[in-house]
Amino acid sequence: MIVDCAHYREGVRQHEGALDVGQAAEHARSGDGFVWVGLLHPTDEELRQVADAFDLPELAVEDAGREHQRPKLEAYDGSFFLVLKTSRYDQEEERVHFGEIDLFPGSGYAISARHGEASPLTGARERLQTEHRELLKMGAAAVGWAILDQVVDDYEPVAAGIEDDIEEVEQAIFGAGGDSTERIYFLKREVIEFHRAIAPLLVPLELLERGAYPQIPDVMRPFFRDVADHARRVDEQVMAQRELLTSVLEANLALVSVRQNQVVQAISAWAAIVAVPTFLASIWGMNFEHMPELKSPVGYPLALLAMLTATLLLHRFFKRIGWL
Numbered sequence: 001m002i003v004d005c006a007h008y009r010e011g012v013r014q015h016e017g018a019l020d021v022g023q024a025a026e027h028a029r030s031g032d033g034f035v036w037v038g039l040l041h042p043t044d045e046e047l048r049q050v051a052d053a054f055d056l057p058e059l060a061v062e063d064a065g066r067e068h069q070r071p072k073l074e075a076y077d078g079s080f081f082l083v084l085k086t087s088r089y090d091q092e093e094e095r096v097h098f099g100e101i102d103l104f105p106g107s108g109y110a111i112s113a114r115h116g117e118a119s120p121l122t123g124a125r126e127r128l129q130t131e132h133r134e135l136l137k138m139g140a141a142a143v144g145w146a147i148l149d150q151v152v153d154d155y156e157p158v159a160a161g162i163e164d165d166i167e168e169v170e171q172a173i174f175g176a177g178g179d180s181t182e183r184i185y186f187l188k189r190e191v192i193e194f195h196r197a198i199a200p201l202l203v204p205l206e207l208l209e210r211g212a213y214p215q216i217p218d219v220m221r222p223f224f225r226d227v228a229d230h231a232r233r234v235d236e237q238v239m240a241q242r243e244l245l246t247s248v249l250e251a252n253l254a255l256v257s258v259r260q261n262q263v264v265q266a267i268s269a270w271a272a273i274v275a276v277p278t279f280l281a282s283i284w285g286m287n288f289e290h291m292p293e294l295k296s297p298v299g300y301p302l303a304l305l306a307m308l309t310a311t312l313l314l315h316r317f318f319k320r321i322g323w324l
Contacts, residue, residue, distance in 0.1 A: 003040045004125070009033035011136035013129060025053035028108035034139040038121060039113040047113070054109050057081065064102040067115045071197060073204035075213065079106030082144060082204075084151045085197030086119045089161035096158055096190050098197065103147055105140035112147060124150045135223070141216050145223045148205075152227050155198060155234045162191060162241055166248065173252050180252055188245045191238060198235045205231055269318035276314060277307035 005019040007027045014033070024035040037050060044065055051061040060081035063069050074081045086099040099118030104111040112121060124146040128136050135142040165187055172180050205228035207213065211221055280303065318324045 001040045001042065002046070003038040005035065005037045006125075007033060007035050008136055011133035021050055021053050024109070028054060028106075031108060034108045034110065036125070036140075036143055037109065037111045038125075039111070040118075041115060042113050050111060054104070054106065054111065056104055056106075056111070060104065064104075064113050067100050069100065069102070071200040073207070078215075079104060080144070080213075080215075082148075084147065084201070086114075086117065086151055087155060087158045087194060087197060088117055088119065089158040091161065094161075094165055095186075096162070096194060098193065101147060101151065103144060105144045108139070110140035110143035112143070119150060119154050121147060121150070135220070138217050138220055141220050145220060145227065148224070148227050152201075152230045152234070155194075156230070158194065159234050159237045159241070162187065162194070163237075166241060166244060169248060173248065173255060181249070181256070184245060184249045184252060188242070188249070191241050191245060195235070195238045195242065198231060198238060201231055202228070202235060265322075266324060269314075269324050273311055273314045273318070276310040280307050280310070 002018065002021070005021065005024050007014045007019055007024065009032060019027075019035065021037065024037055027033065028035050037054075039046060039050070042050075042065075047061055047065050050056070051058075057076040057079065060074065060076065063081070063083070069083045071085050072081075072083050080103075082103040082105065084101040084103070086101055088097045088099075089095075090097060097117035099114065099116035101118050101121075102113040102115070114121070124143075127150075128142060128146050132142065132146070135145070165183075169180050169184055169187065172183075205224060208216060209221055209225040209228050211218060216224075315324065
């Protein structure tokens with residue numbers, strides 16, 4: 001579905017409604033400003049229509065038709081293909097939702113295709129149209145920066161949400177003493193997937209901030225540098241979270257093992273305590289004729305006293321060594 005299709009000249013949108021794809025392609029070829037086509041969950045037919053109109057690279061279009069691409073930046077003759085992973089933290093479910101944005105910045109056009117739980121690009125478009133009109137004069141490079149900046153900025157609340165979840169798990173382990181192995185596992189999987197969304201972007205962003213692509217105006221380099229700094233900061237935070245979760249998992253398993261040992265010790269202690277009077281009772285329960293204590297009037301009380309004494313001594317011993 002085509003969400004918006006706009007023509008920009010000198011940093012100003014030239015119309016209110018959305019253009020037809022054919023009209024947008026004519027404006028792009030004329031060199032009169034540039035056009036920005038926004039697609040949401042595009043079908044193969046819609047992608048093919050846009051690809052034919054703007055003569056997009058065939059291999060890039062093939063990748064854009066399939067979700068779950070790795071974040072990357074590929075250069076073609078006169079155009080680029082950029083894949084971004086979006087993320088959104090759901091506070092109620094306490095989980096991270098991921099999506100994808102495929103961007104085709106070229107000479108006279110910028111085409112964005114969103115898949116899955118992708119962030120809406122309305123904010124990026126409005127920000128360019130209101131706060132950064134001068135950047136809009138730079139053409140498709142400004143669109144690439146605006147989308148990159150929004151996606152990377154959206155990573156920060158996700159990292160903060162994961163940080164809160166890790167703190168809750170730590171409190172549950174060291175405070176309540178519960179077994180949080182399953183939650184730690186799912187948190188670690190989310191962090192790994194989140195890292196896969198961020199880490200591949202670092203190298204392309206470094207190339208952009210160093211001016212490795214001559215098609216990108218030099219005036220845009222500080223803006224890409226700012227995005228790269230934010231991405232590196234979030235990546236460092238995510239790497240620290242991965243290491244922390246590994247330590248938390250090991251601590252949780254160690255505490256579970258300690259609690260199991262305590263239970264085994266308690267069971268062993270009570271088994272030893274019960275075994276002594278059972279052993280003595282089994283001896284005196286034998287029906288032998290020549291057992292002198294059987295005919296003694298104090299034999300029975302003495303036997304009970306011996307069993308009670310042995311039980312109390314064992315209980316005190318196991319209490320002292322911490323088994324009970």
